[in-house]
Amino acid sequence: MLGEMWQFRGRYKILHMTWFAFFLSFVVWFNLAPLATTVTEAFGLEPGQIKTVAICNVALTVPARIIIGMLLDRYGPRLTYSCLLIYAAIPCIMFACAQNLTQLIISRLLLSIVGAGFVIGIRMVAEWFPPKEIGLAEGIYGGWGNFGSAFSAFTMVGLAGVLSFFPGAFTLSTGEPLNWRVAIATTGVIAAVYGVIYYFNVQDTPPGKVYRRPKSARGLEVTTKGDFWFLMAMNLPLTAILMLLAWRLKGVGFLTDASYPIVLVCLAALYLFQAYNCWAVNKDLMSSKKRYPAEDRYKFKQVAILELTYIVNFGSELAVVSMLPAFFEGTFGLTKALAGMLAASYAFMNLVARPGGGLISDKLGSRRITMAVLTLCMGLGYLVMSSIPAVRDSLGYDAEVGASGALIVLALVMTMACSFFVQAGEGSTFAIVPLIKRRVTGQVAGNVGAYGNVGAVAYLTLYSLLPDGDAGNIRFFQVLGIAAIIVAMLCFFILEEPKGSFAEHHEGEAESAASSVSTEANI
Missing domain, CATH: 1.20.1250.20 (MFS general substrate transporter like domains)
Structure with missing residues (x-):
């Protein structure tokens, strides 16, 4: 595989196009960090406020990775990745047009969904490479795509700097520079364009191979009753971490004393809704109407x-x-x-x-x-x-x-x-x-x-x-x-x-x- 991976055909074309999709999603996801000081000065933010904006950048990635995993199994990686990349332009442009802290937080929360793109390529690569080569293939996908965060750190400031040489084009009448805003919006537009290119140049599986879908994508299918309760327990930290993020948002004034309890109740309801969906998928197992044969079980x-x-x-x-x-x-x-x-x-x-x-x-x-x-x-x-x-x-x-x-x-x-x-x-x-x-x-x-x-x-x-x-x-x-x-x-x-x-x-x-x-x- 090492000698063939530089080819741009067959499964290697899929691998290269998919890691680049992941690369762009990480460029978008991490486009704030190198410009954080500039954004802080532009809005007059306090240190705690910009830190909260940064934390919002990973907030919805937690539930988004669960939801996108479900969509992925249902609709396939080609459509799912393309839609996510096209979607990335929306929160990027929202952030670039933000006028206050609330708008910054909302746009970064929406942008955090883009960070869930990683899971899509995992299945795409797995469909095209056999188990004996899956480690290297997934490693290339994850490692080269993950480099998007470092690439963003090194290029966002440079891009904003280049745009500053055109003050007439990227400055408001008030004198406020638009270079950082244009730089962030540009990353989203590039991702959206590549999303279209990706859709028309990849396939979910090699020709003749069937894309296997679960009977229901509402929740994770398990194969024993004990594993169902284990799943319920392991879903608790996902909700708990969102509650922790809500506490941080309350600390910077984004959530008030009145809205904070409502958010906590909504997050608890989200856990119950997720648990219900998992029950719906596994109810035949839990009611003993279904029993998986040994060869079809997993732990x-x-x-x-x-x-x-x-x-x-x-x-x-x-x-x-x-x-x-x-x-x-x-x-x-x-x-x-x-x-x-x-x-x-x-x-x-x-x-x-x-x-x-x-x-x-x-x-x-x-x-x-x-x-x-x-x-x-x-x-x-x-x-x-x-x-x-x-x-x-x-x-x-x-x-x-x-x-x-x-x-x-x-x-x-x-x-x-x-x-x-x-x-x-x-x-x-x-x-x-x-x-x-x-x-x-x-x-x-x-x-x-x-x-x-x-x-x-x-x-x-x-x-x-x-x-x-x-x-x-x-x-x-x-x-x-x-x-x-x-x-x-x-x-x-x-x-x-x-x-x-x-x-x-x-x-x-x-x-x-x-x-x-x-x-x-x-x-």
Whole structure:
């Protein structure tokens, strides 16, 4: 596969077009961060207000990944991804036209839905690549697409800067610059145009292969009564994290004392509605009218553990990316520009680390052991990062003189090493997801993906409550490390190797390898 992946035909065309769709969705999703200072000055926002706007950027991604997973299984990835990319233009233009904090918050809440696009490509790639190659294929999709966040960080400021050279075209009569607004709107328009291109250039499955759909996409189908109650329990944190976000919105005045309880009641009703839909899908099982044969069952504990792995890898990545520039700046007394460049190395590792994790999963011979080892190494990596302030002090750091180049390089190497295991762990997680139960792959990916955002919000909230400076940073990285080590133990002792992990075909496929190759060549 490594030698063929540079082709732009057959399944490799699908892979490249799909990771680029994910790439654009992340460019859009992260287009605020590099312009946050500019937006703050334009609206006169307080630090707590712009932080809340940033948190809103991930708020609805939690339920959106669940809903999009359902739509994906029902309508297929081609239509679902195209519609999401076209939709991205709407909140981008809304944000670009915003005139007050309320409009900023509403538009970022709507834009957070775009962050759910990741789960769509998981099934698209799984439909075109066999289990024995799924790790690398999903790793390329996730890693190269995830690079959109770093690309946005490096280009949004530059795009706004270029537009500032045309003051007559991008300045209001009042003198207010429009360059940042045009830059953000442009990312949405580009995504929408690509959504149309994507629709007319991909197919859900190779010719002759049937796209398997669940009987109902209202809720996740489980195969035992015990797993149904397990599903209900694992859905609780998804609602709880939204309640936590509502509390943050109340803190900045977006929600009043009167509206806050109403929002909480609505979120509780949302959980009950989701539970009802899951019951409707599984009512025959729960009433004993239906019993799944052994070969058609899957264990929900597999999904639950993957949800936890995504909390500690992708959830921690989102949280660390948010605080890492300030960490380098405060720890070593660096300028904002230099600290930002060093912190960007964490996201840059996505280009190789996530495909690397998928490739290791393909080659090691056990996806369970790969997942466990990478998660354990990630936990140890975060504990090593928690020691950076101590290493700095032991090497005679002088705040007035500043950090030496060697010390900064050492910290950078420690950060990139940890980043590799974090993102390789993400690749390993989604090397397993498509192998759990093929017909509900979209919903499984949606649930696992949503837990990544649960982790991000939980970790960022924790970070906001810790003391500033070294003490808070040390405690933060220690929490990340210990959480990862605990999940690694669950992977070692509870996670099971998926059936057909290295097979030539996915579960339920009847096509022969020769037939698959011949039909693919005709695309």
